[in-house]
Amino acid sequence: MELIDALNWRYAAKKMNGQPVPADKVDTILEAIRLSASSVGIQPYNVIVIESHELRGKIHEQACPQPQIVEGSHVLVFASWTDVTAEHIDQYMQLIADTRHTAVDSLTPFADSIKGNLMSRTPELRAEWAARQSYIALGTGMIAAATEGVDATPMEGFNADALDQLLDLPAKKLHSTSILVLGYRDAEKDYLANAPKVRRSTEELFIEMA
Numbered sequence: 001m002e003l004i005d006a007l008n009w010r011y012a013a014k015k016m017n018g019q020p021v022p023a024d025k026v027d028t029i030l031e032a033i034r035l036s037a038s039s040v041g042i043q044p045y046n047v048i049v050i051e052s053h054e055l056r057g058k059i060h061e062q063a064c065p066q067p068q069i070v071e072g073s074h075v076l077v078f079a080s081w082t083d084v085t086a087e088h089i090d091q092y093m094q095l096i097a098d099t100r101h102t103a104v105d106s107l108t109p110f111a112d113s114i115k116g117n118l119m120s121r122t123p124e125l126r127a128e129w130a131a132r133q134s135y136i137a138l139g140t141g142m143i144a145a146a147t148e149g150v151d152a153t154p155m156e157g158f159n160a161d162a163l164d165q166l167l168d169l170p171a172k173k174l175h176s177t178s179i180l181v182l183g184y185r186d187a188e189k190d191y192l193a194n195a196p197k198v199r200r201s202t203e204e205l206f207i208e209m210a
Contacts, residue, residue: 007146010146014192015067038137044129044130046081051075062163063159072183076179078138155180158176163179
C-alpha cells in the first residue's frame with residue numbers, strides 16, 4: 001500500500017480473526033522497529049516477541065484481558081530499561097565504533113555529552129526518558145504493519161506489574177510500557193472495521209508560523 005492509503009486503512013482493531021501473520025511480514029515489521037528513530041540512537045528498550053498461544057493466554061488472564069491478545073497472531077511487548085547507566089552509553093559508543101570502523105576514543109566528546117545530559121537526571125527521570133523512547137518504536141511498528149496490510153492494535157490498558165512478573169522483566173532490568181498486537185481484523189465482529197476514520201482536520205491540527 002502507499003503510505004497514506006495504509007494509514008487511512010489502519011485502525012486499532014477490536015476483534016481479530018485468529019489468522020496467523022506470515023513470518024516474512026512479522027520480520028519486516030520487526031526490522032522497521034529495529035531501525036526506528038531514538039534519541040541519540042541508544043534505543044533504551046527491548047521488544048519481547050510472543051507467538052505462543054499458551055503464553056498469550058496467560059497474558060490475557062493475568063495482565064491484559066483484551067480479546068486481541070488471544071485472537072491475534074503475535075504480541076509485541078515494548079519494555080524500557082529501568083535505568084540508563086554510563087555503562088550503557090559506553091557500550092553504545094563501542095557499537096558505533098565497531099559499526100562505522102572508527103576509534104572509540106574519537107567518540108569521547110559524544111559520550112561525554114550524553115552522560116552529562118542523562119547522568120545529571122535521577123534514575124526515575126532516566127527511566128521515564130527511556131519509556132518515552134519506546135513509544136517512538138511503537139509508532140514505527142504500527143506504520144510498518146499498516147504498509148504490510150497487517151492490523152496492529154496498540155495497548156496501554158494492562159497491568160504492567162503483572163505482565164512484568166509473568167515475563168520475568170525485573171530480572172532483565174526492564175519494565176513493560178506498551179503492547180502491540182499483530183493480526184488480522186474480524187470485519188464481521190468488529191463494529192469499527194468499516195467505520196470512517198475520525199481525525200481532526202488539517203486546519204485544526206497544524207499551526208503554521210511564518
